[in-house]
Amino acid sequence: MKNLRRIAHIAFHPSWLTNAQDIANSLGRGSRALFLSFAVLLAISSTGLLYILKQSLVVEVPARGGSLTEGVIGSPRFINPVLAISDADRDLTALVYSGLLRATPTGGYKPDLAASYVVSSDGKIYTFTLREGVTFHDGTPVTSADVAYTIQKAQDPALKSPLRANWDGVRVETPDAQTIVFTLRAAYAPFIENLTLGVLPKARWSSISDEEFPFSDLNAEPVGSGPYLVSSVSRTSSGIPSSYAMHSFNNYALGEPYITSLTLRFYQSEGTLVAALGSGDIDSASGISPSDLGSLPQKNIRTSSLNRVFGVFFNQNQSTVLRDKDVRVALNNSIDRQELVSQVLGGYGTPLSGPVPPALTTNLSTSSVSTSAALASSTRATLMAKGWKPRADGVLQKTTGTGKNIQTVTLTFDLATANVPELRAAAEYLRASWEKVGVQVNVKIFEQGDLTQNIIRPRKYDALLFGEVIGRELDLFAFWHSSQRTDPGLNIALYANSTSDKALEGMRTTTEQEKRKALLATFLGELSKDIPAIFLYAPNFVYSVPNDIAGIDLGFIETPDDRFLSLPRWHKETDEVWPLFVSDKQK
Numbered sequence: 001m002k003n004l005r006r007i008a009h010i011a012f013h014p015s016w017l018t019n020a021q022d023i024a025n026s027l028g029r030g031s032r033a034l035f036l037s038f039a040v041l042l043a044i045s046s047t048g049l050l051y052i053l054k055q056s057l058v059v060e061v062p063a064r065g066g067s068l069t070e071g072v073i074g075s076p077r078f079i080n081p082v083l084a085i086s087d088a089d090r091d092l093t094a095l096v097y098s099g100l101l102r103a104t105p106t107g108g109y110k111p112d113l114a115a116s117y118v119v120s121s122d123g124k125i126y127t128f129t130l131r132e133g134v135t136f137h138d139g140t141p142v143t144s145a146d147v148a149y150t151i152q153k154a155q156d157p158a159l160k161s162p163l164r165a166n167w168d169g170v171r172v173e174t175p176d177a178q179t180i181v182f183t184l185r186a187a188y189a190p191f192i193e194n195l196t197l198g199v200l201p202k203a204r205w206s207s208i209s210d211e212e213f214p215f216s217d218l219n220a221e222p223v224g225s226g227p228y229l230v231s232s233v234s235r236t237s238s239g240i241p242s243s244y245a246m247h248s249f250n251n252y253a254l255g256e257p258y259i260t261s262l263t264l265r266f267y268q269s270e271g272t273l274v275a276a277l278g279s280g281d282i283d284s285a286s287g288i289s290p291s292d293l294g295s296l297p298q299k300n301i302r303t304s305s306l307n308r309v310f311g312v313f314f315n316q317n318q319s320t321v322l323r324d325k326d327v328r329v330a331l332n333n334s335i336d337r338q339e340l341v342s343q344v345l346g347g348y349g350t351p352l353s354g355p356v357p358p359a360l361t362t363n364l365s366t367s368s369v370s371t372s373a374a375l376a377s378s379t380r381a382t383l384m385a386k387g388w389k390p391r392a393d394g395v396l397q398k399t400t401g402t403g404k405n406i407q408t409v410t411l412t413f414d415l416a417t418a419n420v421p422e423l424r425a426a427a428e429y430l431r432a433s434w435e436k437v438g439v440q441v442n443v444k445i446f447e448q449g450d451l452t453q454n455i456i457r458p459r460k461y462d463a464l465l466f467g468e469v470i471g472r473e474l475d476l477f478a479f480w481h482s483s484q485r486t487d488p489g490l491n492i493a494l495y496a497n498s499t500s501d502k503a504l505e506g507m508r509t510t511t512e513q514e515k516r517k518a519l520l521a522t523f524l525g526e527l528s529k530d531i532p533a534i535f536l537y538a539p540n541f542v543y544s545v546p547n548d549i550a551g552i553d554l555g556f557i558e559t560p561d562d563r564f565l566s567l568p569r570w571h572k573e574t575d576e577v578w579p580l581f582v583s584d585k586q587k
Contacts, residue, residue: 497527
């Protein structure tokens, strides 16, 4: 016992390492073995305690490094925020350019090139102050003159920018190199979204005329102030860009991105894109049809609801039978939206019962408690109770009037849609579902250009299966206000309701969220009573990306390039540091 006490005392004394050999030699064989066991146990315990202490105090943070190669369908033509029209254009524009504000995955905005901004009490004047030290990729400073020049080009009718309507009537002033003032004709709450527009370097573009602007090489060799700068471009033998290699920009206003190398490769079909993903030629891709997702590793698939609403829009001016509200109610009630999403989208979508996408409302379709067959049977019985009778082929018809004024209306109409796999499948699902009710639907498929120019613009359709892209500011005016019933308005249901009009106008002019919610509720209430359209689903945005990349937050997806909103925080590498040294960006 005395030896044990002696060993314990010595083992935990600070100088035990220097005297360990002497101590061991002074002990007997048994005591020496016991001493050595205590020493080993102490060393292991101390190491473990130090590791636990270290792990409890240090934090793991993103570190710079790594690369990502992504595939995109299509070829870029206008890598220019004023002219971008395709997904390939917008993808590169989102990476190369930055605006006064940057949209966030949560649906909001944060200052980017701007240090701060204020909005006047009447909602008409927006005053922005630029950050100090922000530059373009070539090192030249970003000034208010660059912002004003970019907006001037967006407003220029000669350039036919797809953004021109967003800037109509906006006056831009630059009191000094750091300040930009926007003055609106009237308060317009959704205007804030316009301020994410990427800024062009005036010094590079100002010598190019309007006629040359769309054809300038600067559209293919962009210089902006965004998170990534172009380092090289590869082209096919015919001169078409096949890939863009980019590097993180170390002076990006929101901090240099963690992933240092990013390459976009372009493919002309979904089939070649999926093949490249399967072979490992690319790491990531989006815009893949549900039918091809089964061949991809499920662990790499991430999804988010697209801000798109698909539905059937009725043209009651052209179709007599669709003027009957009972018919529109029946068409609406007979669709099993959950089954439609499962069969047509492979489950990658959200059933809807209203015109607002999932990210902006809870106005979703509830799960059906009946099968599609039961819904059809119930709906058919309801229509027959209202005077509709089946013909020999099962199609319902209704006779009204007396004597010479007798009229027979057959429950049939044409359904137009685009030649897109998803829409063709949805149209066939609807046709089969409504056929069970007793409705004869003639599905008409059009190429996209033909559909837009010859069907939608002149409003030559009975019913239209189509999708609407809803902005993050939930401005439904263009889709539902009565003033937008004719081209170029987007009110493809030709809806007119004075109460709805006032609510939509009010939503545009107020920034108070509670008032906006009340106005939206008024509009949705009127729409649900009138049933000018039936809403079906919001498709998911599906992104196949390696699961070793952390920091991805898809969140709010209005257009596919929104997948890059959180890109500056994506990372493959990490470091362990003391909390004291964690930056705001790393938190």
